[in-house]
Amino acid sequence: MARKFFVGGNFKMNGTIESIKGIVKNLNEAQLDPNVEVVIAPPALYLLLVRDQLRSGLEVAAQNVFDKPNGAFTGEISVSQLKDSGITWSILGHSERRTILGESDEVVASKTKYATEGGVGVIWCCGESLEEREAGKTIEVIEKQLAAVSAKIGDWSKVVIAYEPIWAIGTGKVASVEQAQEVHAAIRSWLKKNVSEKVADETRILYGGSVNGKNCKELAKEKDIDGFLVGGASLKPEFVDIINSNQ
Template sequence: MYAHTLQHKAEAPAPATGKKGGRQFFVGGNFKMNGTISQIKEIVGHLNDAKCDSDVEVVISPPAIYLLLAREHLRKGIEVAAQNVFDKPNGAFTGEISVSQLKDSGITWTIVGHSERRTIIQEANHFVANKVKAALDGGLGVVLCCGETLEQRESNKTMDVVLAQLGAVAKEVKDWSKIVIAYEPVWAIGTGKVASNEQAQEVHHAIREWLGKDVSSEAANATRIIYGGSVSEKNCKDLAKQADIDGFLVGGASLKPAFVDIINARS
């Protein structure tokens, strides 16, 4: 069922250690709507005490109500991301959080365009693009999510969907230096199904080719493209060896001690 591949040859795996093309490995932990005060403190405490690969950029994303709690207790060197941000300045927007409020709270990253928001809340590509622009203009780093459903993959529309999502952002943003692209096939998120190493590498490589053609060669070389979709300590090492996979956006496993094993996937 998941055997479909794109129509180009994937590159060979990169070496198991070191940076790929000068790109620093990036691992994000998306807690989604999970956690309590005590659980967040426990997760943060474990990360503070853990021996994490110093060459890996680590960012965790707890629910909005726990952002300040995480930032207050988390050691220097690990950053905190919001799971969402609004595209307008402060004002009459009930339930939203602005870029300036995140910056004021020491939150340096935000996730934008996660499939759960694209599908459940029906966030359109242009709305996602506006939020990316607002976040970048305000000085935040952005983890920009993209990915296809199972039906879209089986209809050979993977890259049509992914590039439409990314292309909307390219219309609004020229500088991609503070964007990390997270490819997350919707059919692999929280399902236990993982794209094969070859499937993931193919899409990552195609995204990098698109960056080179539609953004710039500099963006193609420097932009980190990370994989998300049921990443665990069991599959991360092989995925990390792929030439165009520069890290992971981790869901459920980021709530567990094994998150450290994923951070250290290339050690």
């Protein structure tokens, strides 16, 4: 089956009201490939501003969501609050949250379950450190992350997987086309073996890590690369070239 190309922009903890309005205006006015699903993830403070100003057809993601219903959880945002605000996606399991904020595979899996069951899509991130890659453990690490989430969720239709090798994030050191394709194919075959052939065929697997307007076209040609999760370049006009890289 043809998987719809998907490009996410993860602004991380960047931007101001003014700069984010500028990014939204640029996207609203750009010629975007209609066959691409575009989702941008500003910091929580700007979610409503972006949702209000972004043209329809483009979606907005939160960079995190909590795995409990509304209540006494200072600093957190619930799935139902995202839905109430028209925020249809979330990014979970990003390596910055795993390493800096200590989110375990299990916490990420629990949040993924809550979000998907509550009707919010999840861009679920996985990836290995440089040390793990050099030790030949890349696939093992990713399979462990996959197993943890797979044990918790039943419905994969709201999940998009983002493979983000930690050594490629924000470093300017993009994975080679072969390195990315190899891991994407391994993820797809893990899904086929451990979930189902249908889920393996239908789940989009994005690449993330120093994607820019120049390297995106080559990566987009690979058969198991179904889009990108973009950090730094999503804040720049070249994000439009990345969205259009599959044309």
